Amino acid sequence: MSSTAAVSRPANWQEWIRDHVFLGMSSRDYLKSLWTPADVIIGLILLAGIPVIIYRFVAGLGAVTNLDQTTPWGLWIGLDVASGVALAAGGYTVACTVYIFGQKKYSPIVRPAVLTGMLGYLLVVLGLLVDLGMPWHLPYPLFLHFGTTSVMFELAWCVALYFCVLIFEFLPAVLEWAGLRKVRLYLAKFTIGAIIAGVMLSTLHQSSLGSLFLLVPDKLHPLWYSPFLPFFFFLSSIAAGIGMVIFESSLSHKAFHDQIKKGRPVDLDGITVGLSKGGALVLFAYFFLKVQGVVAGGSWHLLGTKMGALFLTEMLGFILLPSLLFAFAAHFYKPGLARFAAILTVLGIVLNRINVSWLALNWDAPNRYVPSGYEILTSLTIIAIGVAAFRWIVNRMPVLVEHPDYKGIH
Amino acid sequence: MELTRRTLFRIAGAASAGAAASALAPAAQAALRARPDAKGVLVDTTLCVGCRTCEAACAEANKLPEPERPGDDTIFETRRETGPDSFTVVNKSPKKSPSGDDRFGKKQCLHCIEPACASACAVNALEKTPDGPVTYKANRCLGCRYCMVACPFEIPKYEYAKTVPTVRKCTFCAERQKEGKPPACAENCPMGALTFGKRDELIEEAKKRIYQNPDKYVHRVYGEEEAGGTSWLYISDVPFESLALKTRVQNSSYPARVEGALSTVPWVMTLWPPLLAGLYTFTNRKDAVQSEEETHE
Numbered sequence A: 001m002s003s004t005a006a007v008s009r010p011a012n013w014q015e016w017i018r019d020h021v022f023l024g025m026s027s028r029d030y031l032k033s034l035w036t037p038a039d040v041i042i043g044l045i046l047l048a049g050i051p052v053i054i055y056r057f058v059a060g061l062g063a064v065t066n067l068d069q070t071t072p073w074g075l076w077i078g079l080d081v082a083s084g085v086a087l088a089a090g091g092y093t094v095a096c097t098v099y100i101f102g103q104k105k106y107s108p109i110v111r112p113a114v115l116t117g118m119l120g121y122l123l124v125v126l127g128l129l130v131d132l133g134m135p136w137h138l139p140y141p142l143f144l145h146f147g148t149t150s151v152m153f154e155l156a157w158c159v160a161l162y163f164c165v166l167i168f169e170f171l172p173a174v175l176e177w178a179g180l181r182k183v184r185l186y187l188a189k190f191t192i193g194a195i196i197a198g199v200m201l202s203t204l205h206q207s208s209l210g211s212l213f214l215l216v217p218d219k220l221h222p223l224w225y226s227p228f229l230p231f232f233f234f235l236s237s238i239a240a241g242i243g244m245v246i247f248e249s250s251l252s253h254k255a256f257h258d259q260i261k262k263g264r265p266v267d268l269d270g271i272t273v274g275l276s277k278g279g280a281l282v283l284f285a286y287f288f289l290k291v292q293g294v295v296a297g298g299s300w301h302l303l304g305t306k307m308g309a310l311f312l313t314e315m316l317g318f319i320l321l322p323s324l325l326f327a328f329a330a331h332f333y334k335p336g337l338a339r340f341a342a343i344l345t346v347l348g349i350v351l352n353r354i355n356v357s358w359l360a361l362n363w364d365a366p367n368r369y370v371p372s373g374y375e376i377l378t379s380l381t382i383i384a385i386g387v388a389a390f391r392w393i394v395n396r397m398p399v400l401v402e403h404p405d406y407k408g409i410h
Numbered sequence B: 001m002e003l004t005r006r007t008l009f010r011i012a013g014a015a016s017a018g019a020a021a022s023a024l025a026p027a028a029q030a031a032l033r034a035r036p037d038a039k040g041v042l043v044d045t046t047l048c049v050g051c052r053t054c055e056a057a058c059a060e061a062n063k064l065p066e067p068e069r070p071g072d073d074t075i076f077e078t079r080r081e082t083g084p085d086s087f088t089v090v091n092k093s094p095k096k097s098p099s100g101d102d103r104f105g106k107k108q109c110l111h112c113i114e115p116a117c118a119s120a121c122a123v124n125a126l127e128k129t130p131d132g133p134v135t136y137k138a139n140r141c142l143g144c145r146y147c148m149v150a151c152p153f154e155i156p157k158y159e160y161a162k163t164v165p166t167v168r169k170c171t172f173c174a175e176r177q178k179e180g181k182p183p184a185c186a187e188n189c190p191m192g193a194l195t196f197g198k199r200d201e202l203i204e205e206a207k208k209r210i211y212q213n214p215d216k217y218v219h220r221v222y223g224e225e226e227a228g229g230t231s232w233l234y235i236s237d238v239p240f241e242s243l244a245l246k247t248r249v250q251n252s253s254y255p256a257r258v259e260g261a262l263s264t265v266p267w268v269m270t271l272w273p274p275l276l277a278g279l280y281t282f283t284n285r286k287d288a289v290q291s292e293e294e295t296h297e
Ligand code: SF4
Pocket: B109, B110, B111, B112, B115, B116, B117, B118, B134, B150, B151, B152, B153, B154, B155, B156, B169
C-alpha cells in the first residue's frame, strides 16, 4: 500500500512508533506524561511486587506464602485464579448477547469486554505461574500427559483454548491499530466461529471450576458443598461478567473521557440499564438455585453458626440485594444504582470464590490460613499489571471508540 | 458475514471430534481400579505397642531423615500428621483399650482403590498401579496441589520450603514390592501388627479375627468401605477416631462424584456449537428481513 492511500500513514518507522506507541509525543514528553497519580501508584506496586515474585522463585513458596499442609490453596488461587476466571466472563457474556442473540445495541461494549476478558485470563495465567510448584510443567497436560479423569485437566484445556479465542477476538483492534487492513478484513470471516467456540469453552470451564470441588464433600462446608456446584459457578460467572462489564465501562468512560468524546456518542446509561435487567434475572436464578442447594443438602441448622453468618452475608448481601437493586434500576431507569449493584455483584462473586476455595474449605481445621503480606503484594502486582496493560492498550488501540476507517465492520 | 451450511457442519464436526476424545474419560476412570488380587496391609492395632520401628524402617527404605525423638514417649503428647519427610507416623490413642492397655494408630497413605488424589491429577503424576500402590512421578507434576485438596485422608504433603518442590507421601514401597519384598514397615514390625498380603484375603483374615473375638474388636474393618475401599485395612478395640484415623469420609468412591460432571463435557461440545450457530442464523435472518423492510419503507 502506498503512503498516499491513507493520508494518516506516517513516512517511516520512527514516526510510526511515535504515533502508535508514544501517542504522538517525543519520548521525553511521553515519560513526563506518565507522571499521573494512577501511573505512579501502578509503578510503585510493580516496583515493590516484582522483586517479591522473583524471590518466590528463588526461595520457594514457603518463603513468601503462609500456605501449609492443611491449606494448599490460598489467596492466589481464590483471588487471582478462581475470581479472575469469573470476572473475565464479561467477554463471552457480551459477545454472546451481541452476536448470537443479536442485541446490537450492546456492540459498543464488546471490545472493552473482550479486552477485559483477555487481560483477565492473562492474570489467571500469571496467578497460576506464581502458585504452581513447578510452573515449567504447565504445558504437560496440554501436550504430554493426559489426566482425563481430572477436572483440572479439562480446565487446563478449556482455559488454554479460550485464552487463544480471546486473543483472536481481540486481534481486530490490534490489526486496526497496526494498520493491517487486509488481514483485518480477512479475519472478520471467522468472527462467529470464534464466538461460538468461546461460548462453548466458557460454559465448560466456568462450570468446571465448580466441579473441582465436587471431589471434597467432607472438606467443604455443607452450606457451600452441593452437587449443583458446576451450575452455581456457571450462573454466577454470567452475573460476574455482567457486573464487571457495567463496572468497567463506567470506570473507562470516566477515565478515558477525552477519547470517548471524540467518537460516536454511546448511550452508556441505556446500555447499563439494559444489562441490569439481565443481571437481576441471572442473580435471582442463582440465588434461588443456591437456596435449593441448602434445602437439598438439609443444612438449614448450620445457618446459625459462624460459617452460617458468612454464608448469609454472601447470599443476602451480595446475591439477593444486588439482584433486587438491578431489578429496581432497570424498572425505574437508574443507571447509578445499577452501577452500585454491579460493584456488589462483583464483590459477591469474589467472596464466593474465596469462600469455596479457601474459607469454607477445611473450615474446621485447627490452624486457619491467613495470607502473608507477600501474598497480598503479589496479588496486587498481578492486578496492577492487568490495569497497566488495559490503560496502555485503550490509549492506543480502537477499543472504546470505533476506528474511523472500520466503521460498521464486525 | 454469511454462515453457510458447510460452516455449520464443520463446527459440528470439530465438536464431535472433541466429544469422542473426552468419551475416553470413563475408560480411564476404570483404569484407576486395581486388580482384585492387589496387595494390601492389615493393621491389627491391638497388637501394636507404639515402638515406632515402622517409622524408622520407612525412613530408611525411603531415604528420609531419621524420625524425630526415637524411643522418647513424650512424642505421643501431640497428635502428629505425616509430613514431607515422614511418610508414616504413629499416634497414641487418648483412649485405653478395655483391657487397660495403650493403643496406637499408624498413619500413612491408605492407597485407596479409587484414589481421589490420582483422579484429581491433570497429568497422571499420581497413579493407581494394578498391584495396589498409588505412585507418584515428580518429573511431570505441576505442583497444583489439587491432590492435597482432594485426598479425604489428608495424606499428600508438599515441600513448600524447596525451590523445586514435590508431593510427598507413602509409596507403599512400590519399588520393594516389585522385587518381591514386603513394605519396609510391615517387614520390620516386631509385634506382627502389620500383615502384608492380598487385600481380599486380608479382609477375610480381619473378619475372622473379629468373629473369633467378638467382645474384643470393634465390629468393623476400617478401609473395607472407607472412600470406596482402601488397600490398607485396620481393626481395633478402640474407636478408629481415637487412633487418629480420619472418620469423616464417605463410604463410596470419591472420583465417582465428578464422573457425572465430566460426562457432560462431550454433550456440551456436541450440542452447544450447532445450537448457537442456529440461534445466530435465526437472529441474523430476522435482522436482515427487518433492515430490508426498513429500506422498502
Ligand atoms: S489416602 Fe489419599 S493420598 Fe493415599 S491413595 Fe487415598 S486419596 Fe491418595
